[in-house]
Amino acid sequence: MKRKLYDTITAYLFLLPFLIFFFSFLAYPIVYSFYLSLRKVTVETSFYNIFSDMKFCGIENYVRLLKDTEFWFSLLTTFYYGILSISIGMFVSFLLAAILNSKLKGFKIYRSAFFLPNVLDMLVVGIIWTLLYAPQYGIITKVANAIGMVLPQKGILGDPRTALLGVVIACVLKNCGYGMILFLAAMQNISPSVYEAAEIDGVSEIQKHVYITLPLIKPIIFFLIVTGTIGVLNSFTEIYAMTAGGPIATLFGKTYKATQVTGYYLFLQWERMDYGFAAAVSYVLLIITLIFSFVYSKILRWK
Amino acid sequence: MTEKNFQNFDLRQKVRRLLLYIIITSFAILVLFPFFWMILVAMKDEGEVFKLSLKLAKPFYKNFVEVWKNPYYPFWRFFLNSVIVSVSGGVITTFICALGGYVFAKKDFYFKEQLFWFLLSTMMIPGMMFLVPQFAIVTKLRWMNTYQGMVLPHVASVFGLFLMRQYMQTIPDEIIESARIDGAKELQIFFRLIVPLSVTVITMLFLLSFLFHWSNFLWQLVVNTPESDKLTLPVGLALYKGQYEVFWTKLMAASCYSIIPIVILFLFAQKYFIQGLTVGALKE
Numbered sequence: 001m002k003r004k005l006y007d008t009i010t011a012y013l014f015l016l017p018f019l020i021f022f023f024s025f026l027a028y029p030i031v032y033s034f035y036l037s038l039r040k041v042t043v044e045t046s047f048y049n050i051f052s053d054m055k056f057c058g059i060e061n062y063v064r065l066l067k068d069t070e071f072w073f074s075l076l077t078t079f080y081y082g083i084l085s086i087s088i089g090m091f092v093s094f095l096l097a098a099i100l101n102s103k104l105k106g107f108k109i110y111r112s113a114f115f116l117p118n119v120l121d122m123l124v125v126g127i128i129w130t131l132l133y134a135p136q137y138g139i140i141t142k143v144a145n146a147i148g149m150v151l152p153q154k155g156i157l158g159d160p161r162t163a164l165l166g167v168v169i170a171c172v173l174k175n176c177g178y179g180m181i182l183f184l185a186a187m188q189n190i191s192p193s194v195y196e197a198a199e200i201d202g203v204s205e206i207q208k209h210v211y212i213t214l215p216l217i218k219p220i221i222f223f224l225i226v227t228g229t230i231g232v233l234n235s236f237t238e239i240y241a242m243t244a245g246g247p248i249a250t251l252f253g254k255t256y257k258a259t260q261v262t263g264y265y266l267f268l269q270w271e272r273m274d275y276g277f278a279a280a281v282s283y284v285l286l287i288i289t290l291i292f293s294f295v296y297s298k299i300l301r302w303k
Numbered sequence: 304m305t306e307k308n309f310q311n312f313d314l315r316q317k318v319r320r321l322l323l324y325i326i327i328t329s330f331a332i333l334v335l336f337p338f339f340w341m342i343l344v345a346m347k348d349e350g351e352v353f354k355l356s357l358k359l360a361k362p363f364y365k366n367f368v369e370v371w372k373n374p375y376y377p378f379w380r381f382f383l384n385s386v387i388v389s390v391s392g393g394v395i396t397t398f399i400c401a402l403g404g405y406v407f408a409k410k411d412f413y414f415k416e417q418l419f420w421f422l423l424s425t426m427m428i429p430g431m432m433f434l435v436p437q438f439a440i441v442t443k444l445r446w447m448n449t450y451q452g453m454v455l456p457h458v459a460s461v462f463g464l465f466l467m468r469q470y471m472q473t474i475p476d477e478i479i480e481s482a483r484i485d486g487a488k489e490l491q492i493f494f495r496l497i498v499p500l501s502v503t504v505i506t507m508l509f510l511l512s513f514l515f516h517w518s519n520f521l522w523q524l525v526v527n528t529p530e531s532d533k534l535t536l537p538v539g540l541a542l543y544k545g546q547y548e549v550f551w552t553k554l555m556a557a558s559c560y561s562i563i564p565i566v567i568l569f570l571f572a573q574k575y576f577i578q579g580l581t582v583g584a585l586k587e
Contacts, residue, residue: 004411014405014493017398017403018459021456025440027425029432029436033435051439051442102323112570114330115577116335117337119565120338120565121517121562123518124558127540128340128341128555131554173334178581181580181581182581234431240520266431270434270525285429286432289429
């Protein structure tokens with residue numbers, strides 16, 4: 001008992017630096033954000049003391065948010081973006097891992113090549129892609145024209161039908177190495193004798209992966225979906241660098257920005273100094289995240 | 304199997320392998336092409352940007368020098384700021400996570416489980432959530448346009464704590480006990496015993512948090528006003544791109560200053576990056 005008390009004191013002393021930063025910049029903001037979401041910046045708010053001088057306004061920000069079609073459209077865009085990037089990303093990662101797992105020469109070099117872009121700065125990679133995608137003169141347009149493909153006049157990123165897909169392709173090529181490494185690690189745990197037995201039984205290459213590999217890498221798939229979801233709700237930099245939310249699209253007589261995901265929408269509210277409203281957006285985002293984690297944990301338990 | 308069937312089988316295998324090599328190599332080219340293009344454009348003259356040629360500027364490093372010395376967008380300063388922010392972010396994160404991870408791995412204390420699950424559960428919250436409240440806190444602390452404003456809100460990494468705990472759990476209890484019997488104090492045990500035994504994971508977390516701060520664009524954009532002298536590389540690049548008509552050769556040369564150091568770091572330490580980034584996923 002005495003030992004545990006002594007250990008408790010030492011433990012919290014060791015944890016103190018971490019906990020100070022954790023509580024001031026991560027735990028407290030969750031509460032503080034809710035406080036801010038019930039307030040708004042008004043004309044009387046002092047510019048030098050904005051956050052202490054916001055006026056209480058009840059749930060006005062939330063009502064405004066729920067009525068804002070731009071917000072709902074951004075949620076739809078985020079959802080669409082998530083489905084595209086997670087499914088395409090996972091497919092590419094799996095394909096690369098499956099190929100690399102068949103004992104190719106230069107395994108390590110390929111593995112490093114695919115993993116490398118993962119560690120690079122998203123903003124810079126995004127800027128490079130805007131150059132590659134440039135309309136008319138960009139290399140992608142030129143190559144596409146040379147093989148007889150017609151790309152949109154304003155470029156892939158300039159056309160509302162293709163812009164989000166353009167962002168997804170850039171991000172998938174940047175991030176696919178991460179999923180690949182995870183899949184590879186799981187596949188290398190599968191004993192080759194299992195595959196050999198299947199080969200003797202005359203199982204085709206694709207069947208082999210569907211019936212043997214897939215069930216064994218399910219945890220990785222689940223992990224990639226969870227982290228992918230968080231990543232998509234967080235997505236901002238790639239949009240900022242490549243499209244700034246644009247181009248404009250028209251749907252049911254209203255205009256929307258075709259790549260404005262919720263993270264970017266939140267940023268714009270911050271930029272307009274509509275801090276109370278932006279805090280309300282963050283809170284709704286938090287609730288959506290909680291719903292997703294609840295659903296995912298149910299699925300995990302059910303399995 | 305007859306001899307002929309056997310040869311057919313062998314040939315089929317060879318064709319199949321060749322096909323796999325072609326697919327994987329074209330993918331590798333696709334993945335790395337943007338970086339090749341960045342370097343190529345950075346070495347060209349502005350008029351040559353959209354031409355599919357390998358004609359370089361004279362001298363080929365012209366843009367790199369001009370960007371470095373630009374008086375309005377001093378990239379040497381942005382680079383220096385990025386280094387300061389990333390190194391200090393890496394050091395502080397690693398230090399506080401090592402201290403915390405150690406007690407979670409090796410001590411039995413009150414509310415340990417509850418605290419651990421509370422910390423872990425916050426990992427599910429997207430960082431975007433914290434933008435407004437953290438900005439409000441930093442404004443109130445008068446930390447706008449400062450290094451501490453860019454670094455300190457992002458040093459409490461729950462992932463880092465988890466990584467440290469995982470690793471330090473593998474250190475045998477007996478070593479710690481015998482050090483204690485020899486009269487070592489708690490801090491001595493930590494610095495003289497635990498730290499030397501955890502050099503691998505310490506390097507790993509330092510590199511990962513260095514990387515995190517190197518690319519922590521949104522937060523650095525939010526904490527700095529455009530006239531700040533603390534702008535980091537990505538923020539400087541974004542402002543440079545937004546300001547004028549785009550000079551692609553200069554922009555790509557400036558991009559190289561962000562990408563190439565990380566590529567070099569990766570080539571030397573890829574083992575740490577790969578292990579560190581995958582350890583969380585594979586443990587579950």
